[in-house]
Amino acid sequence: MQSKKLIIGNWKMNPLTAKEAEKLFSVVVKEVSVIKKTEIVICPPYIYLEKLKKIRTSKIKLGVQDAFGGDVGAFTGEVSADMLDNFGVRYTILGHSERRSMGESNADINKKIKSALTSGLSVILCVGENTRDQDHGYFNFVKTQLEECLVGVSKNLVSKIIIAYEPVWAISTTVDRKDATAADSLEMSIFIKKVLSDKFGGEVSKIRIIYGGSVNTKDAEDFLKNGGVDGLLVGRVSLDAKKFTEIIKICETLNK
């Protein structure tokens, strides 16, 4: 397990204006100036990157929510991993359930992962089942996601991969959502490590596993302490500077 824990904010398609984005980012920057032991990443919409890059901070790295597989060319509407790397972005979320629900397949995600890793970006690969069944079929579902998304990925690059376990049934925008527990997270993180160690052997210790799905200031500590994870991927609450920084501070106090 790597020592630094990781807190990632996924802003999704928010906020509505650049002004709000700058304000949100600036407040977080100010609040985390004392943070030393926690790695912080914020993934805003592309359109705000330019402005946020100008806000000085050594504590927060910029990430994005998707990156196209390919360098340059006739791909209307896409932004490539090479472009993002040249711009100074260090992380990309890939395979988020909200993109999968728009039709992205494991094969599509695999292409994007390889391209992002080749460009030098770190990849936050999201996996997670839509529902839980009595027969525990969801383990196989996640296994298939991992295996198909990581086909052909070289062992040498595994330290650049973070796996975000995000059970779709626990995400804040899922209708009739349920709370996942730290025990759910722990069980799945053990399983994910097993699948990854079958594939990458001892290198698996370089892959961080994080949890996402309605993380808030009340349950962050439990997930970090008892969920078997090296960090958190925060959606809705990352849009609230005060609460998001509270989660970062909780993480910092647990980082010994």
Ligand code: 13P
């Ligand atoms: P919420 O924290 O809003 O449930 O979002 C989780 C998520 O999808 C982060 O990528």
